[in-house]
Amino acid sequence: MTTDARRRSPVRLHVVSGKGGTGKTTVAAALALALASGGKRVLLCEVEGRQGIASLFDVAPLPYAERRIAVGSDGGEVSALAIDTEAALLEYLAMFYHLGRAGKLLDRFGVIDFATTVAPGVRDVLLIGKVYEATRRSERGRSAYDAVVLDAPPTGRIGRFLNVNTEVAGIAKTGPIRRQASSIMQLLTSDKTRVHLVTSLEEMAVQETLDALDELTRLRLGLGVVIVNAVTEPHLPGEAIDEAATGQLDEARVAASLKEAGVGADASVVAGLIAVGAEHAVRIRLQEEQRNRLEGIRPAVVELPALNEGVDLGGLYELAHELRESQEF
Amino acid sequence: MARKTPRRPARQPSRSNRARVGPLRGRLSDVPALKVDELIANRDISIMVCCGSGGVGKTTTSASIALRAAEQGRRVVVLTIDPARRLAQSMGLSELDNDPKPVSGVDESNGGRLDAMMLDMKRTFDEVVESHASPEKSSQILANPFYQALSSSFAGTQEYMAMEKLGQLHAEALGSGRWDLIVVDTPPSRSALDFLDAPERLSSFLDGRLIRLLLAPARGPARFLSVGVSAVTSTISKVLGGQMLRDVQTFVAAFDTLFGGFRSRADKTYQILKDPQTAFLVVASPDADALREAAFFVERLAEDHMPLAGLVLNRVSPPVAQGLSAQTALAAAERLSEDDALTAALLRLHAERLDTIGRERSLRRRFAAAHPTVATVTIAALATDVHDLSSLRSVGALAAA
Numbered sequence: 001m002t003t004d005a006r007r008r009s010p011v012r013l014h015v016v017s018g019k020g021g022t023g024k025t026t027v028a029a030a031l032a033l034a035l036a037s038g039g040k041r042v043l044l045c046e047v048e049g050r051q052g053i054a055s056l057f058d059v060a061p062l063p064y065a066e067r068r069i070a071v072g073s074d075g076g077e078v079s080a081l082a083i084d085t086e087a088a089l090l091e092y093l094a095m096f097y098h099l100g101r102a103g104k105l106l107d108r109f110g111v112i113d114f115a116t117t118v119a120p121g122v123r124d125v126l127l128i129g130k131v132y133e134a135t136r137r138s139e140r141g142r143s144a145y146d147a148v149v150l151d152a153p154p155t156g157r158i159g160r161f162l163n164v165n166t167e168v169a170g171i172a173k174t175g176p177i178r179r180q181a182s183s184i185m186q187l188l189t190s191d192k193t194r195v196h197l198v199t200s201l202e203e204m205a206v207q208e209t210l211d212a213l214d215e216l217t218r219l220r221l222g223l224g225v226v227i228v229n230a231v232t233e234p235h236l237p238g239e240a241i242d243e244a245a246t247g248q249l250d251e252a253r254v255a256a257s258l259k260e261a262g263v264g265a266d267a268s269v270v271a272g273l274i275a276v277g278a279e280h281a282v283r284i285r286l287q288e289e290q291r292n293r294l295e296g297i298r299p300a301v302v303e304l305p306a307l308n309e310g311v312d313l314g315g316l317y318e319l320a321h322e323l324r325e326s327q328e329f
Numbered sequence: 330m331a332r333k334t335p336r337r338p339a340r341q342p343s344r345s346n347r348a349r350v351g352p353l354r355g356r357l358s359d360v361p362a363l364k365v366d367e368l369i370a371n372r373d374i375s376i377m378v379c380c381g382s383g384g385v386g387k388t389t390t391s392a393s394i395a396l397r398a399a400e401q402g403r404r405v406v407v408l409t410i411d412p413a414r415r416l417a418q419s420m421g422l423s424e425l426d427n428d429p430k431p432v433s434g435v436d437e438s439n440g441g442r443l444d445a446m447m448l449d450m451k452r453t454f455d456e457v458v459e460s461h462a463s464p465e466k467s468s469q470i471l472a473n474p475f476y477q478a479l480s481s482s483f484a485g486t487q488e489y490m491a492m493e494k495l496g497q498l499h500a501e502a503l504g505s506g507r508w509d510l511i512v513v514d515t516p517p518s519r520s521a522l523d524f525l526d527a528p529e530r531l532s533s534f535l536d537g538r539l540i541r542l543l544l545a546p547a548r549g550p551a552r553f554l555s556v557g558v559s560a561v562t563s564t565i566s567k568v569l570g571g572q573m574l575r576d577v578q579t580f581v582a583a584f585d586t587l588f589g590g591f592r593s594r595a596d597k598t599y600q601i602l603k604d605p606q607t608a609f610l611v612v613a614s615p616d617a618d619a620l621r622e623a624a625f626f627v628e629r630l631a632e633d634h635m636p637l638a639g640l641v642l643n644r645v646s647p648p649v650a651q652g653l654s655a656q657t658a659l660a661a662a663e664r665l666s667e668d669d670a671l672t673a674a675l676l677r678l679h680a681e682r683l684d685t686i687g688r689e690r691s692l693r694r695r696f697a698a699a700h701p702t703v704a705t706v707t708i709a710a711l712a713t714d715v716h717d718l719s720s721l722r723s724v725g726a727l728a729a730a
């Protein structure tokens with residue numbers, strides 16, 4: 001996508017899901033940084049109460065307020081918000097119903113507590129409602145944010161999470177809840193919303209990704225990009241991968257080379273090196289198998305490298321750069 | 330905001346200002362060992378609950394421990410609360426359903442067995458309704474649109490149903506003797522321990538004023554009508570719309586007699602979980618995120634006085650050959666890169682692995698420093714993905730080693 005195309009891109013809400021442990025939060029943060037380039041204002045939201053964004057950016061736990069947490073290299077900025085259901089509900093009641101005191105009364109009757117912790121489903125409605133509000137908000141005649149990135153629940157729960165408003169619209173036949181639920185589903189199923197899935201090249205993660213793609217398609221949610229995270233680069237020369245994986249590396253040759261390099265290595269070190277090589281090669285071959293399974297899926301696939309030093313702010317910018325280079329966002 | 334109703338204690342301890350207690354420095358050699366085989370052999374243990382953040386191999390851990398227990402003579406049922414098809418995948422099964430099904434290929438020569446099931450929350454809910462309400466009332470409930478959304482589509486119902494199902498399995502285990510060990514695989518991340526809150530949540534609702542307000546029309550309009558009540562009712566009606574409020578009220582009225590049973594069964598299951606017959610296993614992988622979540626689970630379990638057996642640390646990088654430092658390896662790789670690319674690559678991989686091992690050890694030390702009494706077992710990462718019984722067996726053997 002060219003810069004012009006990106007400017008024209010209608011996508012305002014980027015939902016990032018993926019199997020747990022594949023780096024969903026990291027990718028969501030990197031995507032927010034990438035989208036902020038070129039002077040854009042981006043909001044990064046989390047809804048799981050884990051304070052994952054704060055620990056990633058190494059800042060104090062986020063309150064229920066939009067805070068600037070990073071700036072782009074060319075003037076853009078990323079704000080972050082950890083959505084709290086209770087605060088979101090009170091805010092909603094105040095905003096749409098001007099319920100200052102009645103809100104307190106509701107609280108006294110246990111309505112707020114019921115809605116945010118006891119009643120199934122309401123949490124998700126509130127969380128998405130807040131994301132919807134931030135996506136649609138305008139300030140001084142223009143959108144408050146150019147894009148909103150949602151670090152969403154993992155693939156196992158993503159369909160239920162995003163589709164909750166369809167269910168709500170099903171039980172609220174008329175009235176304000178019905179209208180709100182319908183407009184939210186309209187946004188989520190429009191070309192303004194894209195759902196990206198993060199995966200690793202591991203069997204179960206890829207399977208969950210494929211299952212999630214089916215589910216999202218069934219729910220008519222807009223598919224974005226499949227982001228393959230933490231891809232291990234092959235270190236061994238191509239022809240050595242198969243030999244290493246099947247235990248056919250030449251120990252004598254490795255021992256001779258070590259000697260030549262002046263490394264005093266006994267048989268156990270040589271065997272250890274061969275073993276490390278074998279594990280690596282097996283991993284690379286598995287990755288290749290899983291990569292093949294992703295071939296032919298409808299969404300574009302973007303790969304991000306494994307960060308060997310662990311993820312820090314520098315690493316995030318590196319991943320953001322990769323995402324931008326892919327020109328898929 | 331001032332709160333007049335007594336609120337449940339904060340459901341989750343705050344993550345922000347946690348004081349760390351305990352020695353500041355942890356030595357890995359001082360960490361008590363978690364002995365999985367002793368846990369399995371202990372017939373007093375009848376429930377094992379695996380919890381931890383997503384993607385740490387929780388399902389694999391529960392499945393492999395369940396398999397190992399079965400092959401050592403326990404009669405095991407493994408329950409997964411996760412909506413994704415993880416357990417089925419890792420056990421090489423195409424699908425599971427709400428009734429435990431025997432897993433084939435298990436070595437039963439020691440008298441054990443292994444059954445597996447995945448929680449189907451809608452069916453569990455329907456069955457509860459059907460078995461605890463009159464036929465007439467249950468068909469009325471099952472047809473209620475509000476019930477249908479609640480039982481099939483809403484996050485949060487799962488936790489209530491998990492308690493329900495666990496209670497059922499436990500009762501069946503006691504009654505029929507079909508099983509003597511239940512292994513529970515909890516859902517990932519935030520909601521992993523939410524099911525522990527189910528009884529308290531139900532109580533806060535059932536003992537609160539809201540339910541009386543919702544039931545008021547059914548019990549006669551004039552009964553609780555104070556100024557506050559009518560203000561609240563009109564507010565709720567304004568927000569929900571009259572039709573939805575009426576549906577909710579109809580549902581609550583129809584469900585009224587069932588709530589109590591839900592609560593008492595959930596309470597009972599909660600007590601069983603607190604009992605020494607239960608062993609909680611916190612599962613993590615050796616990265617900062619997963620260990621932070623593990624610390625959270627350990628602390629949460631301690632707050633609820635739940636019996637923690639220990640930490641299972643999955644996917645730990647396997648050790649490398651001793652006697653070759655990362656620096657030496659990298660320097661040699663540099664010298665060899667022209668002549669022997671293969672050996673140079675092996676040396677770089679060796680150095681990289683040593684780095685990873687060092688980073689993992691320092692994360693583990695930090696965890697041990699804050700939680701010095703948590704027994705731990707580490708399971709080395711396998712090069713291949715775990716997706717069948719034989720690889721589950723290998724993981725089980727590693728866990729018990």
